[in-house]
Amino acid sequence: MDALRVRSLSGEGDEETSGSFVDLFRGCAPYIRAHLGAIMVIHMGGEVVEDPNFTSIMDDLGLLRLLGARLVIVTGARPQMSTLLQQAGIKEEFRDDLRVTSKEALKVIKAAAGFVRIEVESALSRGARGGAAGDFHVAGGNFFSAQPVGVRDGVDYGCTGEVRKVEADRIRAQLNEGGVVHLTCIGYSGSGEVFNVNSVDLAAKCAASVGASKLIYIADGYLEDATTGEIINSMRLSEARSLLSRYEKKKSNNGEAVAAGSGAGAMAAVDVEKDSPPAEVEMAGGVAADKEAAVGGGSAGDVHGVEQRLMRLTEKAVMALTQGVSRAHVVPPTSGALLQELYTRDGAGLLISRDMILVPRTPEQLEADINEFFVITRDETVLGVAFFKRYGQDHAEVGCLAIHRDYRKRGWGEAMLSYLERVALASSVKHLFVLSTVTMQWFVERGFRESQVSDLPPERRESYNWERMSKIYHKTLGGGVRAVDAEELLWDVRGMI
Ligand SMILES: CC(C)(COP(=O)(O)OP(=O)(O)OC[C@H]1O[C@@H](n2cnc3c(N)ncnc32)[C@H](O)[C@@H]1OP(=O)(O)O)[C@@H](O)C(=O)NCCC(=O)NCCS
Known part of the structure; x- marks a missing residue:
């Protein structure tokens, strides 16, 4: 090397650095921050261990940990149990999806659970020791105690236990x-007995007990809007409850879970009150819209099984959310789906999140335009207020947003705004606007952009107060309810319920 030449790299390679990777990586940053230190309980059934994607799913788990999430993994072993029981000539018995476990079957079940444990822990160790996921230990053992389910409706469940x-x-x-x-x-009892516990239930109880921010079920199957054919990627707790009660009703009407047709296109319809007000929530404007949902996915001819499994997961998700877990997800067992679900706005599975408690005043209590006002109340105290007024098909104004002085900086303002964004989406409003003289920055930080009087809908333009000279901010609602969910996560809504 006789001579060195120095040259500037600026301007070179711009195309590569501004490519989709950089945009994608930057887009993930807010989610990495949001999930840093978050406890996530992740459940996978035994079928995931048999799936060709198992290794990549385990690698994704390692990466999640590397990105700062704190993980509890809960595994089931149902298909392994079935195979081993069949090989041993022991007949399987289920009641309402709960296995009846004889002493004889328990021996085989221990072997199946042991097999899954070894597969999962060895895959995690591969990531931990040599792989990209870093160095960490996997702890297992007696982290929960179990007791017998006992005799229910005359059925002795034997060695089947519950948490x-x-x-x-x-x-x-x-x-x-x-x-x-x-x-x-x-699971083990205090006296050393061994029980076969339902792992889906265990995951939900574990998430609630450890104060997890997420409960994630890795499972096949999805819900579709039966009218539009769109996959439903987010639900509120109230909607999930409504889905479950409709499913139960349908089951009891039919005498059994609904099965329809076969093949990939087969759907078992379950009504979902999509975007309807939850039990605790009444909306002054009333934007409830009935939709029908269908269940898809899974192997051909297995609609009944997919539906039953999704409803079981939804039921446990509802239980966990009711007990303080912030969000529950059902993510497909595909490579990268977990990462997409947690680090991108649109996700890859189904998100179920908690409701807020918003209660309207009665018409007697408020003035003529009561239907445009929303209030947050706790007991008899009004903690916050805002109005939502529609202009034509596409526009709506959010105004009078105010939170009780003693309750500010707790996320209530953000909660009210995101609730109104949901109301807007449910009523097909595309553009939200606000007029403000002092709170501009607050709205800008929540996705609003400054606009002009000429951008207002004509009716509102006419009533604009030129003496007050309020600034105008617009927000275009894209990406649906899921996008509102994603933003809410980044806003770090604290202790809303
Ligand atoms: C603006 C308002 C509704 C926010 O309610 P809130 O429940 O306190 O809001 P959140 O808890 O969701 O957010 C609080 C954050 O917003 C910030 N914030 C509050 N007012 C702000 C303002 N005028 N500009 C910028 N940021 C503001 C707080 O400092 C806090 O930030 P931090 O978490 O970094 O400390 C509330 O402050 C309020 O009622 N203000 C008076 C009425 C008003 O100005 N309404 C707007 C009418 S259009």
Whole structure:
């Protein structure tokens, strides 16, 4: 090397650096921050272990941990149990989707659960020791205690158990030390008896006990809007409850879970009150719209099974959300789906999130345009207020947004705004606008952009007060309810319920 030449790289390679990778990576940054230190309980059934995508799913879990999430993995082993029981010539017995476990069957079930444990822990260790996921330990053992289900409706469930207590402090201690906790469906009683516990239920109870921010089920199947054919990618708790009660009603009407047709196109319809007001929520404007949902996915001819499984997961998700878990997800067992679900706005699966408690005043209590006002109340105290007024097909104004002085900086303002964004989406409004003289920055930080009087709908332009000279901010609502959910996460809504 006789001579060195120095040259500037600026201006070179711009095309590569501004490519989709950089945009994508930058887009993930807010989600990485949001999930840093978050406890996530992730359930996978035994079928995931048999799936060709298993290795990549485990690698994704390792990456999640590397990105700062604290993971508890809960595994089931139903298909492995079925195979081993069949090989041993032992007949399987289920009642209402719960396995009846004889002493003889328990021996085989322990082997199936052990097999899944080894597969999962070895895959995690591969990531931990040599792979990209970094160095961490996997902790398993007696992190929960079990008790017998006993005799129900005359059926003796034998060695089938249920969760008695989750050792939340011990689990958190492991997570704080950088470990990943792994629970299987095998639980022990205080006197050393062994029980076969339903892992879907265990995951939900564990998430609630450890104060997880997420409960994630990795499972096949999805819900579709039966009218539009669109996949439903987010639901509120109230909508999930409504879905479940319709499913139960349908089941009891039919005498069994609904099965329809076969093949990939087969759907078992379940009504969902999409975007309807939850039990605790009454909306002054009333934007409830009945929609029908259908269940899809799974193997051909298995609509009944897919539907039953999705409803079971939804039921447990509802239980966990009711007990304080912020969000529940059902993510397909495909490579990268977990990462897409957690680090992108549109996700890859179904998100179920909690409701807010918004209650309207009665018409007697408010003035003539009561239907445009929304209030947040706790007991008899009004904590916040805002109006939502439509202009034509596409526009709506949010105004008078105010939170009680003693309750500010707790996320209530953001909660009210995101609620109104949902109201807007449910009524097909595309553009929200606000007029403000002092709170401009607050709206800008929540996705609004300054606009002009000429951008207002004609009717509102006419009533614009030129003396007051309020500034105008617009927000275009794209991406549907899921986008509102995603933004809410980034706003870090604290202790809303
Ligand atoms: C603006 C308002 C509704 C926000 O309600 P809130 O429940 O406190 O809001 P959130 O908890 O969701 O957000 C609080 C954050 O907004 C910030 N914020 C509050 N007022 C702000 C303003 N005028 N400009 C910029 N940021 C503001 C707070 O400092 C806080 O930030 P931090 O979390 O970094 O500390 C509330 O402050 C209020 O009622 N203000 C008086 C009425 C008003 O100006 N309404 C707007 C009419 S269009």
